[in-house]
Amino acid sequence: MAAQVKNRSLHKAKAAKQDEFYTQYVDIQKEVEAYLEFDPDTFRGKVVYCNCDDPFESNFFKYFAANFNKLGLKKLVSTSYDGSPIAGQGTLFPEYNEGNGKRQKPKALAVIIDHVKDEDGDGATDINDVKLFLKRNKAARTALKGNNKYAGGDFRSPECIALQKEADIVVTNPPFSLFREYVAQLVEHGKKFLIIGNVQAITYKEIFPLIKADKIWMGATIHSGDREFRVPDHYPLNAAGWRVDENGVKYIRVKGVRWWTNLDHGRRHEKLSLMTKEDNMRFSKHKEIKGKAAYDRYDNYDAIEVPFTDAIPNDHEGAMGVPITFLDRYNPDQFEILGITDRDNNSGVKTKEYTEADVPNFGDLNRRGVVRVGNEYKPIYARLIIRHRRCSRHAKGTKK
DNA sequence: AACGATGTGGGACTATCGCT
DNA sequence: AGCGATAGTCCCACATCGTT
Numbered sequence: 001m002a003a004q005v006k007n008r009s010l011h012k013a014k015a016a017k018q019d020e021f022y023t024q025y026v027d028i029q030k031e032v033e034a035y036l037e038f039d040p041d042t043f044r045g046k047v048v049y050c051n052c053d054d055p056f057e058s059n060f061f062k063y064f065a066a067n068f069n070k071l072g073l074k075k076l077v078s079t080s081y082d083g084s085p086i087a088g089q090g091t092l093f094p095e096y097n098e099g100n101g102k103r104q105k106p107k108a109l110a111v112i113i114d115h116v117k118d119e120d121g122d123g124a125t126d127i128n129d130v131k132l133f134l135k136r137n138k139a140a141r142t143a144l145k146g147n148n149k150y151a152g153g154d155f156r157s158p159e160c161i162a163l164q165k166e167a168d169i170v171v172t173n174p175p176f177s178l179f180r181e182y183v184a185q186l187v188e189h190g191k192k193f194l195i196i197g198n199v200q201a202i203t204y205k206e207i208f209p210l211i212k213a214d215k216i217w218m219g220a221t222i223h224s225g226d227r228e229f230r231v232p233d234h235y236p237l238n239a240a241g242w243r244v245d246e247n248g249v250k251y252i253r254v255k256g257v258r259w260w261t262n263l264d265h266g267r268r269h270e271k272l273s274l275m276t277k278e279d280n281m282r283f284s285k286h287k288e289i290k291g292k293a294a295y296d297r298y299d300n301y302d303a304i305e306v307p308f309t310d311a312i313p314n315d316h317e318g319a320m321g322v323p324i325t326f327l328d329r330y331n332p333d334q335f336e337i338l339g340i341t342d343r344d345n346n347s348g349v350k351t352k353e354y355t356e357a358d359v360p361n362f363g364d365l366n367r368r369g370v371v372r373v374g375n376e377y378k379p380i381y382a383r384l385i386i387r388h389r390r391c392s393r394h395a396k397g398t399k400k
Numbered sequence: 401a402a403c404g405a406t407g408t409g410g411g412a413c414t415a416t417c418g419c420t
Numbered sequence: 421a422g423c424g425a426t427a428g429t430c431c432c433a434c435a436t437c438g439t440t
Contacts, residue, residue: 309426
């Protein structure tokens with residue numbers, strides 16, 4: 001598309017921005033445990049692969065190494081990235097740490113463990129045993145060279161692609177600027193995954209079709225509020241929330257964080273309990289529901305506007321536009337996702353296109369839903385177009 | 401021809417509100 | 421106060437359009 005070419009330099013500038021964020025241990029622990037609650041064998045006998053910045057700094061590696069036996073892993077593979085500012089800071093292996101050892105550019109390495117036992121004889125198996133094991137077994141770690149296109153440890157490098165292909169489940173926090181590419185690679189290789197991303201990924205034109213096709217969904221935990229991530233020392237602290245701990249380590253609080261996965265979990269089998277339109281209008285906890293064009297038909301989509309996820313009516317048989325955060329509560333047995341009204345993702349059934357003569361910003365209005373109030377066009381923020389499953393069963397005749 | 405105004409895409413964005 | 425949920429805003433740098 002010409003517009004994309006036009007904005008190429010703009011996108012390059014975007015892509016160059018910082019995105020090195022290190023996930024907190026508790027966030028990983030809570031999420032993984034939610035899968036175990038649904039199916040204790042989710043990870044049993046599996047090869048788990050974590051692309052990291054440094055296995056010994058990464059809480060992904062720490063969590064899976066420390067819980068290797070509890071989860072029943074077959075193998076844990078972790079790679080570090082040649083170019084990460086934190087890689088090498090805590091490494092055990094001087095040979096992977098060039099120069100005087102003080103934050104020189106480290107070489108990337110792959111670490112592979114296939115068992116965890118009490119190496120130090122202290123009666124427990126923990127991360128220290130893993131470190132000891134790796135020190136004693138050089139074969140468990142290999143340097144990653146990368147190629148002339150990608151640095152060692154880059155998920156796009158041939159070595160990492162090979163490791164990914166051997167893995168059953170990929171668990172990591174990829175750079176958000178490369179989220180589309182990362183997901184595309186996972187889908188291409190048919191991998192199971194559990195990765196961190198942003199809510200707005202729903203609206204990405206590459207991601208939404210996967211959501212619609214039930215090939216990716218939201219994880220079990222983290223559905224609102226901020227999450228805290230460690231960032232490199234050089235990171236500019238101009239985000240809304242940040243702190244520096246007593247050791248001078250920087251953290252940033254990020255809004256809109258979500259887990260993205262194709263592993264099944266309990267939350268997506270919980271049904272939303274719903275009321276009729278009339279009851280919603282009367283009893284909604286949202287006092288302003290009446291002023292929100294609730295259940296009005298869009299002027300440009302064949303669907304009704306539902307301003308809050310918990311105001312979805314149980315007595316509407318057609319298409320409904322709901323906030324994108326509906327996905328936090330999406331149960332695929334209860335609802336079917338038909339489309340989205342946002343930017344270039346206007347895959348809902350259009351009933352009308354706007355022209356410049358109609359309204360200013362007609363481009364946006366053509367993508368987003370519009371409700372007409374008197375002579376005013378009221379543009380509505382991005383909406384998922386959904387309908388009750390019971391409707392599609394009737395419409396399509398058969399359904400699994 | 402020169403110059404200013406406008407459109408463009410999408411985001412590790414950000415603000416705000418209500419509830420517990 | 422903290423959490424959960426909804427609904428936005430604004431900015432990047434360049435191409436192109438419109439006006440002088």
